[in-house]
Amino acid sequence: xxxxxxxxxxVVQPGRSLRLSCAASGFRFSSYGMxxxxxxxxxxxxxxxxIWYDGSNKYYADSVKGRFTVSRDNSKSTLYLQMNSLRAExxxxxYCARDLQIYCSGSSCYPNDYWGQGTLVTVSS
Amino acid sequence: xIQMTQSPSSLSASVGDRVTITCRASxxxxxxxxxxxxxxxxxxxxxxxxxxxxxxxxxxxxSGSASGTDFTxxxxxxxxxxxxxxxxxxxxxxxxxxxxxxxxxxx
Numbered sequence: 082x083x084x085x086x087x088x089x090x091x092v093v094q095p096g097r098s099l100r101l102s103c104a105a106s107g108f109r110f111s112s113y114g115m116x117x118x119x120x121x122x123x124x125x126x127x128x129x130x131x132i133w134y135d136g137s138n139k140y141y142a143d144s145v146k147g148r149f150t151v152s153r154d155n156s157k158s159t160l161y162l163q164m165n166s167l168r169a170e171x172x173x174x175x176y177c178a179r180d181l182q183i184y185c186s187g188s189s190c191y192p193n194d195y196w197g198q199g200t201l202v203t204v205s206s
Numbered sequence: 207x208i209q210m211t212q213s214p215s216s217l218s219a220s221v222g223d224r225v226t227i228t229c230r231a232s233x234x235x236x237x238x239x240x241x242x243x244x245x246x247x248x249x250x251x252x253x254x255x256x257x258x259x260x261x262x263x264x265x266x267x268x269s270g271s272a273s274g275t276d277f278t279x280x281x282x283x284x285x286x287x288x289x290x291x292x293x294x295x296x297x298x299x300x301x302x303x304x305x306x307x308x309x310x311x312x313x
Contacts, residue, residue, distance in 0.1 A: 116302075118250075125306055125307045126242070126250060126293055126307075127304065128300075128301060128303070128304065140300040140301075143207075176249065187299070189298060189299050189300050191255070192242075192252055192255045192295065193250075194261065196249045196251075199249065
């Protein structure tokens with residue numbers, strides 16, 4: 082069965098960096114676009130980033146552009162989110178999520194059918 | 207960027223009631239609209255995509271429709287297990303904006 086398992090969250094000081102990982106299993110990871118979505122405590126969902134199935138194109142929310150970088154290693158079936166220059170407002174649960182269908186070749190094609198359990202990032206001094 | 211305005215922010219209804227939630231896009235999104243359900247302490251779950259296509263395994267009491275840039279999620283007969291927050295999301299292009307969410311409770 083499809084599984085997405087995030088890791089790498091924790092408490093970090095403002096201005097510092099953190100890298101999240103999302104280990105995928107149960108499907109052909111290299112065929113699916115993947116997303117990061119976050120949810121601040123008690124708040125709604127916010128889309129963060131999207132990476133094509135082959136890693137060749139990436140898209141970001143304005144709120145993280147220039148600070149966050151999404152990447153993937155298809156040989157390891159793993160998605161990453163490198164977060165630099167962290168701010169208090171980046172505090173959230175970060176979810177990785179899979180595209181509903183394979184081979185999206187645009188900035189956005191499909192909704193998300195599988196989500197990980199999330200990893201909490203707390204930015205605080 | 208296209209804005210998604212969801213209403214109401216919360217509602218309380220009785221078991222068996224018909225419930226409707228609306229999401230208005232600020233521009234045409236060509237039907238690329240999804241609805242998610244997030245139960246307390248749980249991960250979001252895809253209910254409907256492409257405005258009206260029911261995701262596999264989702265009960266048939268859930269349905270979606272549209273009129274222009276106004277999209278509607280309908281629960282035909284509210285059940286206790288439907289207590290959750292519901293989000294719309296447009297996915298025609300980045301950024302993939304979510305609505306603000308609608309919290310559904312049982313009266």
